[in-house]
Amino acid sequence: MNSLINNPQEIAQIRNDFPILQTKMNGKPFIYLDSAASTQKPKVVIDAITDLYTNYYSNIHRSVYHYSQLSTERYENAREIIRKFINANRFEEIIFTSGATESLNLIAYSYARFNLQEGDEIIITEMEHHANIVPWQQLAKEKNLILKYIPINERGELVWEEYAKLLSPRTKIVSLVHISNSLGTINPVKEIFAKAKKVGVVTCLDASQSIQHTQIDVQDLDCDFLAFSGHKLYGPTGIGVLYGKFDLLDKMVPFKTGGDMIKSVTLEKTIFADLPERFEAGTQNIEGAIGLAAAVIYFQSLGIDRILEYENHLLNYATEKIMEIPEVKIIGTAEKKASIISFILEDIHPHDIGTILDKQGIAIRTGQHCTQPVMKCFGIPATARASLAFYNTEEDINVLIKGLKTVIQTFNV
Amino acid sequence: MNSLINNPQEIAQIRNDFPILQTKMNGKPFIYLDSAASTQKPKVVIDAITDLYTNYYSNIHRSVYHYSQLSTERYENAREIIRKFINANRFEEIIFTSGATESLNLIAYSYARFNLQEGDEIIITEMEHHANIVPWQQLAKEKNLILKYIPINERGELVWEEYAKLLSPRTKIVSLVHISNSLGTINPVKEIFAKAKKVGVVTCLDASQSIQHTQIDVQDLDCDFLAFSGHKLYGPTGIGVLYGKFDLLDKMVPFKTGGDMIKSVTLEKTIFADLPERFEAGTQNIEGAIGLAAAVIYFQSLGIDRILEYENHLLNYATEKIMEIPEVKIIGTAEKKASIISFILEDIHPHDIGTILDKQGIAIRTGQHCTQPVMKCFGIPATARASLAFYNTEEDINVLIKGLKTVIQTFNV
Amino acid sequence: MSELSDLYQEVILDHNKNPRNWGHIDNCSNHSEGFNPLCGDHIDLFLNVEGKTIKDVKFEANGCAISKASASIMSALIKGKNFEEVKALYDEFHQIVTHGCEDHEPTEINLEVFCGVKEYPTRVKCATLAWHTLVDALNKV
Amino acid sequence: MSELSDLYQEVILDHNKNPRNWGHIDNCSNHSEGFNPLCGDHIDLFLNVEGKTIKDVKFEANGCAISKASASIMSALIKGKNFEEVKALYDEFHQIVTHGCEDHEPTEINLEVFCGVKEYPTRVKCATLAWHTLVDALNKV
């Protein structure tokens, strides 16, 4: 396949797959620079949902009639598509959840809560999203565990030497973000996990921002658990994935209980079902799973390597252009970065920047990005963030630059 | 508005709103008699989802740009539509969940787990769905609580005198199903709750099967908690609702933790957000909420009273016709019933019935319907179940009857 | 589209109504219980194994026609057979229910009735329950 | 579609850059802290109340231009006013940010700059933060 760089025809074609990119926001062509918050959906995803409800919808795992079988088949096929996508060993290792947040909660609740003892230690990092902080904090409070943070340096990179010092015989879990949603930093998770594995520590990866910006191979990374959300991978909201190694999952108790996750229920007691059903209580998000599968197939069809190359090109282009504006300072300048750029503009509050850009059709995110500890590290209340996906163009970035100049003009800085 | 009974034009019009009802299953016109497992979706619901992703999708509660505002507005408007629909007092009392199962788990986890002590008692019934049994069983095991069951009689009705005997000073929660998904029984919840309330017991209603077959008014019922799923109310999968009285919810800890449900996070501690955000951790099922709102508006536009009248008519018609077949025995013959009919046919296994009907385009459910204790009460391994919604017709029932006769013929009973 | 009669043939209906080898064996050498939670199918299988031969077999089952008939037909087929023969039958049965009979003529007339099962994916589990229970029982030797 | 200049007017930018009554009052009679988690806006409001009159007011704030300017303008408006007058201002401000100025001519020239805020629903909270903090502080009397 051709490179996507300097390939406006193909990018135009790809942009055509996303109906929302053809709209105007506030009367201006819609420039979407907020893919780290959520990605837009290609038509194939919308079509998969329409097809389901129009042609064969029915509850799954439940009945013998044809539509029920077909819905079940498509749902289970979605699991298989995800399994292959992240190269998991067995289909039982893929659990559908409502999102990355639920996946991480499930690990804390169903694994850590039962396997860690008072005084045991969990290592996370200073650049985690709240979804990979708060569940551990809550558990630590309940069970008197110790939560340690790998610090970050001024570029927004993890400090390896400090990590080495944090590891102790009491360390039971290392859980970290693969790509930081506020800094863009790509963490060396393979090395971090390898070191943890050597001393028998369970490893857990928040892949919310990496599933769409890297090639994930759970066996190569040797992670025990992995979490991500469908809506950041061009799929629907309300669906996410928990990957867990079979031997670990198989010993875990369910997080939620109810229908379809039990073998038998009497008034006295309950025998839980096998994997993966044990963790999928109640009616599942059928359209979510089927929509996500359509998104993954679409994503793969573009060629992941090509996407990464192009996104990296966009990142470099945008970084360069932004750095040409002297009033702007980029927060997060790690050597290895994904296409996420946080910045501040003198003392103009990010929300004012966001409002002024909005009027020009540009969507960026402003705020703390659910990473308050990161903001504290950098001593700033919030940032503006432009995050890029393969459907963005150099022209999008040019419009952003023009927008930032309007901000500066307005504020006369 | 006119009655829907003997009103084939309007029923035909309503059926036209549901694209899937125009399809053929196994080459025969699709006869859907499994609405208790999940309802089909009107076109307005599919359109609402398409509209979202085509015209204004973005993550909610997060940014200042127009699409993000619009998505947030529609999401919060969905909450308001649900609030009105069940006549809750305040918008903070409506929590979006992934489904009834999650709603019930949330109550058990975030309320009961922190408010009940060893030896305290929870009363449920023998006709509960597993979703209203297993979470309590698990909690009872963990905290040494006592779980008591209101028994059912041979018609599938709760035995009121037994309920009176079960209530004790240790009773802390009464949680029951409003309409049984396997028997169709409509329980006298208002009376049951009134009796519980008199002695200060917290009341909890599983409205999974009643939200679409009755007019629910949480203030009139005086329930403290209420749970239902969107997919049984003509809405999408992956979305559900927990209603809880403000004063109770406000004192509860979150079930899942992560982004968007906190006021502040430091490395040391976390302050949780106000209601309803406290219980909506992470990116929510935005399309689910918006789709569900579209479903509720559609449902209400038909006139709930008219729907109930028509469904009741269908129930009577179907019951009569089925009873004319001497080989069939209806399981669940309560005086007050919703349009759900479970039956057995001599000793022909329900799955064989289901398979033979499937070939004729008829979708019924067969099995235990996630109510194993009910099956045990009646001493049967499983039932066949036909469940009716307002989009069904007398003709659908005639086809079912013909189908059942084919089953009998095939088996030569 | 396959016809209904493909699945609910006389043979199946007959075995369902009059299962062969029904009952249980006291002091059997091998016993196993099989369970299919989807349908509530349940089977209790009793074997008397001598050397490497199945001398006697009996079963009791609750469930759909397909699973009961399959158990009955299986019991008739395996009685008196040695492990190798049983293994061959198991493999053949598995082949038939998952791939049908287009490329394969069943060696036993009574296996022919399962040629249509693959058209009914949810029923494959019903048909195979007895056979999986058999494997389980034999593994307990 | 409203023009950008509706929101980011000279007055707002000026108050943002040079907030009036900036600082804090030692031994103040009333103090309250306001917080808007969405933007991270934060305000510390200090009052000296005598009888039913606001004798002095100072504040320190972190946040966007709208919230800072709003706090600054509020501080200038309420200084020296009695509770009744302040209540009237509060009501008027609330009316302006939620309904705009089409049916209502602002009584104070500096309130005019908030006429456009209602076009920016996410910014209404920024504009009202100072005023809600004021109410909170006064309730602590």
Ligand SMILES: Cc1ncc(COP(=O)(O)O)c(C=O)c1O
């Ligand atoms: C009575 C009852 N309660 C609870 C549930 C669980 O609902 P869900 O599977 O949508 O979570 C159901 C549906 O299966 C039900 O019928």
Ligand SMILES: Cc1ncc(COP(=O)(O)O)c(C=O)c1O
């Ligand atoms: C790094 C990271 N982790 C976790 C999450 C939580 O994902 P969700 O909100 O979809 O549950 C996000 C998204 O906001 C994220 O960026």
